[in-house]
Each structure stands twice: as C-alpha cells, then as structure tokens.
C-alpha cells in the first residue's frame with residue numbers, strides 16, 4: 792500500500808538535522824541540494840549504463856514555492872471533488888505535492904529527475920515529469936502498468952538511485968529523496984537527517 796506524504800506516520804518521524812549545507816549539484820546548473828544527497832546522486836550517475844545520464848530538473852524548493860504548488864493543485868482538485876473536506880483534499884493533493892511540514896524539496900532532500908541519452912534527449916519513462924494522477928491516468932505512479940520501454944527505463948533509474956541510498960515517492964516516478972522524513976520512514980532510519988532549510992542563494 793502506498794504511504795502518502797500526508798500520512799501521520801511521516802509527520803511522526805523525528806528530525807535531527809545534521810547541518811549538511813545546500814550545495815550546487817555539479818552536473819545540474821541552478822539546482823541546489825544537501826551535500827549528502829549531492830554525493831549520492833554523483834554515485835547514482837556513475838552506476839548508470841553507458842550513454843545514459845541523469846537530468847535533474849529541480850532540487851531545493853522554497854516554502855513559498857511549495858505553498859504555490861499546493862494552492863494551484865488544490866484549486867483544481869476542489870473543482871473535481873466539490874464535496875471533499877480539508878482532510879480529503881490534503882490526502883488528494885499529497886499524491887502530487889507534499890504538505891509543507893514534511894516537504895522533501897523544502898529540506899533540500901529531494902530531486903525531480905529523468906534519464907537522458909548521450910545527446911541529452913530525454914528517454915521515455917511513460918509520462919512527462921510532473922504529470923498529475925489526473926493528467927496521466929495514474930501512469931505517474933512508479934508501479935503503473937506502462938509500456939515496456941517506460942518500464943525498462945524506470946527500472947534502470949530505480950536501480951541507480953536505490954543503489955545510492957535514495958527512496959522513491961511511489962506516486963511520482965521522477966521524485967527521489969535522501970535524508971528527509973519520508974526517506975527515514977521507508978528506509979527504517981531512526982530519524983530524518985534533513986529538515987526544512989532556506990537557501991541563501993538569490994532565486
């Protein structure tokens with residue numbers, strides 16, 4: 792069963808922030824992540840097959856950025872589910888965007904990424920990055936029934952990233968994290984090592 796980021800079990804995980812700084816990701820201009828995640832992504836990249844690389848499209852996100860995505864997606868969900876109460880809306884939006892308090896991107900602990908070939912062309916993974924459950928008919932879920940090419944590429948992506956210690960958010964094949972509360976819950980770590988952090992680099 793998929794554990795959503797809105798699940799109380801995620802919020803219950805303690806955070807002992809180890810103070811790793813936000814650093815620029817060497818192979819992704821403009822992307823900041825915690826240094827411990829950056830090192831793991833370098834390892835994951837080295838584990839990929841020849842002529843395949845990672846394309847990281849987002850790392851650290853501000854609280855304001857997280858709130859903006861929640862507001863925009865919640866507005867769309869309210870139209871689709873006019874009878875949903877706030878708890879149900881939070882459950883629904885957390886299939887696509889994390890509640891601020893537990894948001895892995897706000898902790899600098901998550902990346903949204905895909906695979907590219909040696910020319911930099913994106914490989915097919917079944918949906919565009921950031922396709923919502925509604926837009927993709929559920930194909931955004933990592934375990935969705937996608938075509939063989941997308942399945943093969945998802946398997947390649949997962950092997951490299953899990954091998955480097957990251958965990959996937961099962962509703963989004965492109966979202967991977969290390970050190971945040973969701974990572975701690977799935978990996979069995981005693982606590983998260985990354986909590987919310989503000990970037991000192993101007994946006």
Ligand SMILES: C[C@@H](N)C(=O)N[C@H](C)C(=O)O
Nearest residue numbers: 887888889894895896921
């Ligand atoms: C909005 C999407 N790109 C995303 O980042 N989702 C995850 C679950 C998040 O908000 O942490």
